[in-house]
Amino acid sequence: MEIPEQIALVTGATSGIGKAITLALSKAGFQVIALGRDPVALEQMQHTSGVRPLALDLLDREALAGALQGEKIDVLVNNAGVIPPAVEFDQMDQNDIDATIAVNLSASLATTRLVLPGMMARKHGHVFFIGSTAGQAAFPSMAVYGATKAAISSFAVALRCDISGSGVRVTEIVAGRVETNLYKEVLNDQARTDMYGAFDAVQPEDVAAMLLSVLQMPAHVDVTRFDILPTAQFVGGGGFAKKDNE
Numbered sequence: 001m002e003i004p005e006q007i008a009l010v011t012g013a014t015s016g017i018g019k020a021i022t023l024a025l026s027k028a029g030f031q032v033i034a035l036g037r038d039p040v041a042l043e044q045m046q047h048t049s050g051v052r053p054l055a056l057d058l059l060d061r062e063a064l065a066g067a068l069q070g071e072k073i074d075v076l077v078n079n080a081g082v083i084p085p086a087v088e089f090d091q092m093d094q095n096d097i098d099a100t101i102a103v104n105l106s107a108s109l110a111t112t113r114l115v116l117p118g119m120m121a122r123k124h125g126h127v128f129f130i131g132s133t134a135g136q137a138a139f140p141s142m143a144v145y146g147a148t149k150a151a152i153s154s155f156a157v158a159l160r161c162d163i164s165g166s167g168v169r170v171t172e173i174v175a176g177r178v179e180t181n182l183y184k185e186v187l188n189d190q191a192r193t194d195m196y197g198a199f200d201a202v203q204p205e206d207v208a209a210m211l212l213s214v215l216q217m218p219a220h221v222d223v224t225r226f227d228i229l230p231t232a233q234f235v236g237g238g239g240f241a242k243k244d245n246e
């Protein structure tokens with residue numbers, strides 16, 4: 001009997017962690033729908049790796065729903081994300097607050113809502129969420145980004161309760177510092193090089209390798225969450241209140 005090709009949808013497939021996951025899944029034999037806004041990057045990936053490009057903005061709900069209509073997705077990787085400028089909350093621009101919540105949280109929930117019923121009907125599927133250490137501990141000047149990732153973490157565990165017994169697995173990937181383009185709009189090149197060098201950052205391919213290992217576990221095993229950090233990085237530790245705001 002021929003085993004049908006499995007289909008994976010990866011959001012934020014044009015760069016960083018999402019790109020590495022897309023390429024790893026494609027190499028592992030999945031038909032990958034690679035979703036991102038950059039059509040040129042997607043076209044290149046189609047050319048070199050045979051992935052199916054899906055150029056759209058996740059915030060365009062109608063386009064997303066239309067594009068996913070009829071797709072029988074086995075693996076969903078909710079990866080797309082943005083990081084707003086690192087400033088204290090009282091200095092944040094409201095547009096940055098809204099955009100961060102919309103991409104990092106709302107878009108993941110919307111995509112999952114579209115894909116999950118089909119998985120449940122077929123009694124098979126795996127939904128991944130890319131969380132962050134910033135959702136597990138306080139990071140100064142990252143209150144909103146951290147809040148979106150804490151919400152993702154909370155959502156992922158609660159989702160498991162809701163769909164328990166359906167055969168669909170859920171995994172949250174809690175990533176520490178991974179060397180990608182995430183900070184390219186908010187830090188200059190030197191600052192990014194210093195930041196990643198200081199920790200010997202995790203590489204996107206490392207995250208992809210972990211995701212594949214989790215996916216390859218037997219169907220009755222769900223790795224509900226894993227943390228992946230540079231060996232030299234830790235999070236948490238005490239903070240001290242400022243004496244005043246002057």
Ligand SMILES: NC(=O)C1=CN([C@@H]2O[C@H](COP(=O)(O)OP(=O)(O)OC[C@H]3O[C@@H](n4cnc5c(N)ncnc54)[C@H](OP(=O)(O)O)[C@@H]3O)[C@@H](O)[C@H]2O)C=CC1
Binds near residue numbers: 082177183
């Ligand atoms: N790098 C790190 O240290 C860590 C990253 N993470 C998380 O990993 C995920 C991937 O980030 P990373 O690889 O680092 O960063 P990158 O900036 O390299 O990649 C972000 C991806 O998200 C896509 N994206 C952003 N906005 C939208 C949108 N509106 N619609 C569709 N796609 C969108 C981008 O595609 P395009 O521009 O083509 O739209 C891009 O492919 C994020 O959720 C991030 O929060 C978590 C912990 C640590």
Ligand SMILES: CC(=O)C(N)C(=O)O
Binds near residue numbers: 083175178182
């Ligand atoms: C941006 C992140 O999510 C992060 N964990 C980091 O350490 O930079």
